[in-house]
Amino acid sequence: MNIFAKAAQLEEENIPFALANIIETRGSAPRHSGQMIIKADGSIIGTVGGGMIERYVIEQSLEALQERKARVVKGRMTRSGPDAMDMDCGGAMSVFIDVYGLRPSLLLIGAGHVNRAVAHAAHVLGFDITVADAYEDSLAEEHFPAGTKRTLGKNMEDAIDKLDINKDSFVVIATNHQDQDAITKVVDCDTRYIGLMASRRKVQTLFNHLRKCNVSEAHIQAIHSPIGFNIGAETPEEIAISIMAEILKVKHQSAGGLMKDDTRLNRNKLVLIRGAGDIATGVAIRLKNAGFKVVMTDISQPTVIRCTVSFAQCLYGNPAEVEGIIAQKAKSCEEVFKLIDDNKIPVMVDEDCCSLSSLKPTFVVDAILAKRNLGTTRDMAPITIALGPGFTAGEDCDAVIETNRGHYLGRIIYNGVTQANTGIPGNIAGYTHQRVLRAPCEGIMHNHVKLGDIVEEGDVIAHVGDSPVVAPLGGMVRGLLNEGLTVTEGFKIGDIDPRGIEADFTTVSDKARAIGGSVLEAMLHLEHTVLN
Numbered sequence: 001m002n003i004f005a006k007a008a009q010l011e012e013e014n015i016p017f018a019l020a021n022i023i024e025t026r027g028s029a030p031r032h033s034g035q036m037i038i039k040a041d042g043s044i045i046g047t048v049g050g051g052m053i054e055r056y057v058i059e060q061s062l063e064a065l066q067e068r069k070a071r072v073v074k075g076r077m078t079r080s081g082p083d084a085m086d087m088d089c090g091g092a093m094s095v096f097i098d099v100y101g102l103r104p105s106l107l108l109i110g111a112g113h114v115n116r117a118v119a120h121a122a123h124v125l126g127f128d129i130t131v132a133d134a135y136e137d138s139l140a141e142e143h144f145p146a147g148t149k150r151t152l153g154k155n156m157e158d159a160i161d162k163l164d165i166n167k168d169s170f171v172v173i174a175t176n177h178q179d180q181d182a183i184t185k186v187v188d189c190d191t192r193y194i195g196l197m198a199s200r201r202k203v204q205t206l207f208n209h210l211r212k213c214n215v216s217e218a219h220i221q222a223i224h225s226p227i228g229f230n231i232g233a234e235t236p237e238e239i240a241i242s243i244m245a246e247i248l249k250v251k252h253q254s255a256g257g258l259m260k261d262d263t264r265l266n267r268n269k270l271v272l273i274r275g276a277g278d279i280a281t282g283v284a285i286r287l288k289n290a291g292f293k294v295v296m297t298d299i300s301q302p303t304v305i306r307c308t309v310s311f312a313q314c315l316y317g318n319p320a321e322v323e324g325i326i327a328q329k330a331k332s333c334e335e336v337f338k339l340i341d342d343n344k345i346p347v348m349v350d351e352d353c354c355s356l357s358s359l360k361p362t363f364v365v366d367a368i369l370a371k372r373n374l375g376t377t378r379d380m381a382p383i384t385i386a387l388g389p390g391f392t393a394g395e396d397c398d399a400v401i402e403t404n405r406g407h408y409l410g411r412i413i414y415n416g417v418t419q420a421n422t423g424i425p426g427n428i429a430g431y432t433h434q435r436v437l438r439a440p441c442e443g444i445m446h447n448h449v450k451l452g453d454i455v456e457e458g459d460v461i462a463h464v465g466d467s468p469v470v471a472p473l474g475g476m477v478r479g480l481l482n483e484g485l486t487v488t489e490g491f492k493i494g495d496i497d498p499r500g501i502e503a504d505f506t507t508v509s510d511k512a513r514a515i516g517g518s519v520l521e522a523m524l525h526l527e528h529t530v531l532n
Contacts, residue, residue, distance in 0.1 A: 003035050003046045007100065012147070014128040016040045016101040018061035022048055027091030029077065030054075040065055048095055052085040053077065061097050070098040103128040104192075104251060107163050109156070109182045110175035111138035114197060117240035118172055119144045125244065127170070132159040134178070156181050165189045170247050172227070173197065180206055187219050193250045195243060196225035229256070255341035263293045263340050271523075272297065272361040274376065276312035276327070276347050277304040279387065279403070280367035282512025283519050284311060284345055285325055290520055293340050295359065296327070297350040303487075305479030305494050308451050308505050309512075314347050316482060323507055333358040356380055362531075363523055366391070369403065371421045383526045385519055389421045398530065399522040401515055409511065410518040412525075426511070429498040431473065437480075437494035439487040440467040446483065452505050453477045461494060471496055476503040 010017050018038040025032045030049025037045040038061035048054055053075045060073045076082065077089035106122050108115040111133035119129050123145035132151040133139050139150045153159025156178040165171065167190045173182045174197040183196055183206055198206060203225045210220050228242030249256045263270055269292045273280050276296040284294045302312035311327035314320040319328040330336045330346035333355055339346040348355060352375065356364075364381040368374055372390035378397055386396070388403035394415045402411040402418045405426040411418075425432050439445075443465025449455060455471045462469045462480070464487060473496055480494040487493055497503035508516075 003037060006045055007037055010037070010039075011100050014101050014103050014105075016065055016099070018064050018097050018099050020048055020057050020061055020095050020097045022093060023072070023096045024094040025091060026093075027077075028089045029091035029093045030089060031093075038062065038065075049093070051077075052087050053093060056085060057095050057097070064097050064099050065102075068099060068102055070096070072096050105130070105164075105166070105169045106247070107132070107165060107169050107171045109133075109160060109163075109171065109173045109186070110178070111135070111143065111150075112174060112176060113236040114174045114239050114243075115172060116143045117236040118174070118243055119148055121237075121240040121244045122247075123147070125248070130163060132156075132163055133175075134159055157185050160185045165191060168192055170251070171195065172243060172247075174227075180209060183223070184210065184213060184215075187215050187223065193247055194223050195227040195246065196223055197227045197239075197243075198225055200226055224250075255343070264337050267360050268362050269293050270295070270359065270361040271363040271365060272353070272356065272359060272381070273365045273367050274298075274353065274374075275366070275368035276302060276310060276315070277367070277369065278306035278309045278509065279369055279512045279515055280365075281309055281311045281322055281327075282508040283365060283367055283387075283516040284327075285323055285508060286513070286516030286520055287523075288325060288345060292363075292523075294345050295330070295336050295340070295361070296345060296347045297353060297355070298347065299351045300349045301482075301485060303481060303485060303491070305481055305492065306505070306509075307480065307482060309508055311345060311347055313482075315349060319344070353380065362527075365519055366397070383523065383530055385522050385526075387515060387519075389418050392417050398526050401518045401522065403511075403515060405511060410514040412518050412522045425495070431498050434472055435475070435496045435498060436492055437461060437469055437472070437496070439464045439489055439491045439493050440469060441465060442488050443467070443486070445481050445485045445487055445493060447480060449477050449480070451477055451480055454500055455496065464493070469493065473498055475500045476505065478503055478505045 007019055020036045022034050034048045035046050036048045038058050048057055056075055064071050074083050074094050075085045076092045077087035078084045079086055104127050106127040106129050108131040111131050122129055130149040134153050134155045136152055139152055151159055151162050169191045170193040171186055171191055172195045173179055175182055207220050229245050231242050233239045233242040271287055271292050271294050273284055273296045276298040288294050298312050304310040304312045307313050309322050311320050314327045314329050319326050327345040327347050328339055330339055330348050336346040361381050364384045366376040366386040369388050378384050384397040385399045387401045391397050391400045393400040393413045400413045400418055402408045404419045425436055441464055446463045448460050448462055454476055456474045457471055459471045460468045461471055475496040475498040478495055478497040
């Protein structure tokens with residue numbers, strides 16, 4: 001068997017391999033033409049000349065297989081210099097390495113009408129297909145496209161045991177009466193995708209069964225069920241298109257959805273929020289849940305005290321999660337759109353909103369709450385909204401939202417200003433300014449407690465430099481600056497909630513929710529009146 005026949009056989013069997021082909025030589029090269037097959041285990045068929053150059057080609061081929069990407073490698077048969085192979089021949093060689101046998105593995109559990117249609121749809125998409133069932137008649141060759149591997153078991157569990165289920169597998173379960181056995185067998189496997197065909201009612205029954213079997217909630221929630229996209233599919237062929245669309249979405253790590261709704265092409269739902277503190281985060285969550293695409297900006301080290309409910313926290317390293325929504329730092333506008341595609345909220349370090357010209361959002365919301373305008377102008381976007389004092393609706397923004405607690409909290413003003421800053425924190429259980437912690441001097445913050453801790457009056461909460469910061473009253477630590485920040489004398493560094501254990505430091509506050517609702521209302525109103 002020649003090398004190309006062997007390559008064809010490996011490709012047919014979907015066994016990963018690289019094919020190295022000499023494309024150029026100069027001088028005294030070991031060979032001037034030749035091909036070599038390199039399997040994933042490092043074994044070879046054929047040669048490109050032996051010696052160090054061949055070892056190098058094998059190493060590069062294995063890397064190419066890992067990356068699933070072709071490459072060109074160069075080597076000079078010299079002891080020193082660029083691309084030297086520690087050889088004495090004196091020539092040079094270029095080798096093209098391509099990779100094969102890497103068709104994605106699709107395992108169909110159940111050989112009924114739907115999985116037969118899925119097999120035919122997947123065949124033209126280049127999947128390596130295996131179907132398993134416990135009924136021999138269902139596995140008849142004529143039901144499936146050429147090249148489909150068919151696995152028969154004594155029962156469904158036995159058939160599944162014969163499958164090679166691995167981290168690269170896509171698994172679709174579509175059986176008549178054995179779906180419980182099948183999903184119980186497969187759910188803990190490490191795969192790219194597990195899809196289960198079942199009605200919504202049956203999904204709940206099967207998921208409850210898995211919970212009784214002590215299957216982790218993470219594994220249960222990773223199951224795609226009901227399976228596929230909601231396109232009104234009824235026939236097996238239509239259902240197959242729905243299922244394969246979902247599989248391709250996972251395979252390509254794509255956001256899915258309509259092309260016309262891609263934020264890169266359609267900015268009508270794109271909102272840029274200046275600031276990423278707790279109030280801004282409440283606004284962001286409200287808008288995202290209403291279907292808007294949100295990006296936030298802040299300074300490099302935001303001085304937020306409600307860290308557990310502030311998306312600004314992601315700028316200190318790890319992604320931040322609030323009420324099931326994840327925010328992640330974005331270093332570029334390209335990353336912004338990628339994170340939006342991943343259903344996350346991107347947060348950029350962009351104090352001066354330099355990204356506006358690239359992002360081109362339809363809405364800008366100033367949620368910095370600095371009690372003064374730090375550079376927001378009405379021409380930043382078709383619609384601009386600001387929160388709190390320091391703005392005049394009709395001049396530097398289209399609307400301003402009242403942020404002062406009380407009867408008018410959340411009031412939308414389309415002409416004029418909000419109430420002036422009182423300088424008095426909101427009243428909680430009869431306490432206002434008493435519950436606020438301020439820096440006794442300039443220095444670096446060192447915390448002795450964490451958010452959510454219950455403290456007593458007089459407990460040391462932190463040090464600023466060598467000066468202690470003590471709790472002015474008993475309660476829960478609901479706000480505290482990040483460790484290691486430099487602060488000035490009198491700077492707000494935390495707060496104590498006198499409600500103690502009854503307080504909640506993990507969810508958005510009532511104030512943030514009210515303001516978020518008002519921002520949403522103002523956006524919808526202005527969208528109707530300004531853009532139409």
